[in-house]
Amino acid sequence: MPLGQVPVLTVGETRIPQSGAIIRYLAREFGLYGNNNMENTMVDVIIETLDEVRSEFIKWVKEEDDAKKAEIINKMKEVIFPRFITFVEKILSDNGGQFLVGSEVTLADVAVFDVISRISDMWSQELMNMSTVLKAHCEKIESIPSIKAWLENRPKTAR
Numbered sequence: 085m086p087l088g089q090v091p092v093l094t095v096g097e098t099r100i101p102q103s104g105a106i107i108r109y110l111a112r113e114f115g116l117y118g119n120n121n122m123e124n125t126m127v128d129v130i131i132e133t134l135d136e137v138r139s140e141f142i143k144w145v146k147e148e149d150d151a152k153k154a155e156i157i158n159k160m161k162e163v164i165f166p167r168f169i170t171f172v173e174k175i176l177s178d179n180g181g182q183f184l185v186g187s188e189v190t191l192a193d194v195a196v197f198d199v200i201s202r203i204s205d206m207w208s209q210e211l212m213n214m215s216t217v218l219k220a221h222c223e224k225i226e227s228i229p230s231i232k233a234w235l236e237n238r239p240k241t242a243r
């Protein structure tokens with residue numbers, strides 16, 4: 085474990101720590117990182133923005149005090165989620181409505197689907213229901229045949 089932490093992806097002899105480095109490595113390997121520097125950058129912008137949502141949510145997961153938990157979720161409902169939703173809706177609309185970046189699915193779409201559906205499952209579907217556009221986009225990514233097959237067949241793990 086290069087940093088004594090998970091996740092670590094092992095590729096041949098190389099161990100890759102840091103989730104951000106791992107997802108970008110895989111996206112480049114599998115053609116999910118956009119087709120030019122600006123598309124790569126827009127994928128990064130979305131991943132970084134999503135990470136702000138994810139890290140706030142992790143605070144909620146880790147917090148044990150009910151009153152503080154309620155404070156975190158209120159901030160998410162009033163500030164973090166609306167800001168993220170407005171941002172994603174605009175990016176999607178500016179890009180023609182099909183995908184977040186370019187004309188094909190990218191890491192940005194997969195990551196948004198993954199994080200938003202995970203938060204919805206762990207906290208409440210209220211998040212999905214805050215934006216019909218975000219919800220429809222998540223459903224679209226989830227129904228891509230290869231993703232659907234993986235979700236159905238992947239090993240079951242504790243969340």
Ligand SMILES: N[C@@H](CCC(=O)N[C@@H](CS)C(=O)NCC(=O)O)C(=O)O
Nearest residue numbers: 087088089090091101102103104105
């Ligand atoms: N920046 C790292 C953070 C990884 C991280 O916080 N891993 C936690 C589990 S989610 C861990 O292994 N903690 C054990 C430790 O740090 O000793 C990443 O994004 O991969």
